[in-house]
Amino acid sequence: MVSLIESKLMKCNLVLLFAFAASCFCITESLCADEGRTENDLVTPEMTSQNPAAGRRVRQVAPEYEGTEVYHALYLPVDWKSGGKFPVIVEYTGNEFAACGSTGEVKDANLGYGVSGGKGFIWVSMPYVAKGKQQNTRTWWGDRQATVDYCKVNLPRICEQFGGDPESLFICGFSRGAIGTSYIGLADDEIAGLWKGMFTHDHFDGDRKWGYPASDRSSALTRLARLKGRPVLVCGGANDFLQEHLELAAFTFLRPPIAEMFDIPDGKVINSHTDLWMHRDSEHRQQVRKWFTKHR
Secondary structure (H helix, E strand, C coil), rough: CCCCCHHHHHHHHHHHHHHHHHHHHHHHHHHHHHHCCCCCCCCCCCCCCCCEEEEEEEEEHHHHCCCCCCEEEEHHHHHHHHEECEEEEEEEEECHHHHHHHHHHHHHHCCCHHHHHHCCCEEECCCCCCCCCCCCCCCCHHHHHHHHHHHHHHHHHHHHHHHHEEEEEEEEECCCCHHHHHHHHCCHHHHHHHCCCCEEECCCCCCCCCCCCCCHHHHHHHHHHHHCCCCEEEECCCHHHHCCCCCHHHHECCCCHHHCCCCCCCCCCCCEEEEEHHHHCCHHHHHHHHHHHHHC
């Protein structure tokens, strides 16, 4: 017969077993709640200080900025090989804005990786150079001319060193970066001439007047005209005014239902104003990728 002590021990073990099982269930439920349907979501590679290589995202300091904290991030696709030729996606990030999880930092860009999934495209996250030219700025433009010049100097250099195709360069951005595709990327004829196409999400240069010079619609339309009819993929909101200016570019409009795609704010996406929607497989991401395939 089982002694009283043994009986109590068995009961304790059963209690502990059930408690452990329940805790595992809760953890699993918590992870599922946080991840939602995210087991196949992309994860942007972390930026390292290693040398560039296929499938690696690295921090690079341009020769002109040695000794400063100004840098860009370079990602070479997993199928990259020396001597090859690859289209290039240049990305500008949104402002630092905690309410939507945006840090404003080069290292935290996401759109370009969502486009490529890590294959077929070189991806460059360009900086906004702060006034004083000692670091990147996380909010608005810093030294606008220095930011423009940084791209004009370093994008051709990257193409030459790593096989970027100068005839297949795309510029993209989220929020501030969506505005920046034009405010920076079309700032003059020289930089505007680089691009084969443009991809924006949430906001567009000229939608409203901001607190910096030449943010008015007339100035923005002058910049947009520098594209000379090339293709523009416009996603998200704050861009309705473009319907009155369809002659300026070959526009495609897309409205991804981000609030329906994520468990906001309980998961990793805490606001529908986000660039992380391109990390989740959806009909809208497929349309973005088809657009790039068509125009690359």
